[in-house]
Amino acid sequence: MNDKNNNINIIKIGGSLTYSVNELLNKLKDFCNTSGKKIIIVPGGGQFANVVRELHEKTELNEDGAHMLATKSTDLIGLYFSEISGITAVDNLYDAKKILNKENIVIILPSKIVLATEELPHSWELTSDSISAYIAKCLDIHSIIIATDVDGIYTTYPEGKLLNTINVKTLKGFTSVDSYISTMLLKHNIECFVVNGKHPMRIINILKNNSDICTKITID
Numbered sequence: 001m002n003d004k005n006n007n008i009n010i011i012k013i014g015g016s017l018t019y020s021v022n023e024l025l026n027k028l029k030d031f032c033n034t035s036g037k038k039i040i041i042v043p044g045g046g047q048f049a050n051v052v053r054e055l056h057e058k059t060e061l062n063e064d065g066a067h068m069l070a071t072k073s074t075d076l077i078g079l080y081f082s083e084i085s086g087i088t089a090v091d092n093l094y095d096a097k098k099i100l101n102k103e104n105i106v107i108i109l110p111s112k113i114v115l116a117t118e119e120l121p122h123s124w125e126l127t128s129d130s131i132s133a134y135i136a137k138c139l140d141i142h143s144i145i146i147a148t149d150v151d152g153i154y155t156t157y158p159e160g161k162l163l164n165t166i167n168v169k170t171l172k173g174f175t176s177v178d179s180y181i182s183t184m185l186l187k188h189n190i191e192c193f194v195v196n197g198k199h200p201m202r203i204i205n206i207l208k209n210n211s212d213i214c215t216k217i218t219i220d
Contacts, residue, residue: 008038012132015046016149017197025085027200032104040096041107042132043081048073067122074128075109082107125180133184142190147197150176152215165216192217
C-alpha cells in the first residue's frame with residue numbers, strides 16, 4: 001500500500017440509507033476529528049438511480065446513456081449528504097486528498113472519475129459498490145467498507161444465516177452487493193466489509209479493527 005494513502009478509508013454509503021444517514025455522517029465526522037482517521041465517502045445513487053433504471057426499461061434510453069445518468073445520480077446523493085452534514089464534496093481525487101489534509105473526511109462525487117475510464121462496464125451489474133472499489137484501486141488502498149441497510153451478506157435473504165466471512169470467489173449470487181464487485185476485488189486485491197449503516201458504531205469498530213456484526217469478503 002502507498003504510504004501516503006495508508007490512513008485513508010473508503011466507505012460507500014448506499015442509497016438505501018438516504019433517509020436515515022444523518023446519524024452515520026455525524027458519527028463519522030466526530031470519529032475522524034477525535035481519531036485522526038481519514039475517510040472518503042462514496043455515495044450510492046439512491047432513488048435517482050432507480051428513476052434512471054425505470055427510464056432504461058421503459059424508454060429508448062440505451063446502456064451508455066443509462067450508465068452516464070446513473071453515475072451522475074451518485075453525485076446528486078453525494079451533494080445531498082454534503083448539504084445535511086457540512087462535509088465537503090469534491091469531484092476528483094486530487095482535491096479529495098487536499099481536503100483530507102485539513103478536514104479528515106470528504107465526500108467524493110464519482111461521476112467524473114467513473115466516466116473517464118473504460119475499465120468499468122456500462123451495465124446494471126455495476127453500482128457504487130464497484131465504484132468504491134475502483135476509487136480504492138486508484139488510491140492503492142486494499143480495503144473498503146460498504147454501508148447498506150442490512151447487517152451483511154446472508155446465505156439467503158431474509159430468512160438465511162448472516163455470514164461472518166465469505167470468500168470473493170464464492171460471492172456470485174449473494175445479495176447486498178452488486179454483481180461486478182467480485183471482479184474488482186479479485187483484480188485489485190481489495191478486501192471488503194459489508195455492514196449495516198443504521199448502526200454507525202459497527203462501522204467505527206471496523207475502522208478500529210474491532211469485531212462487530214458484519215460480513216467480511218476475503219480475497220485469499
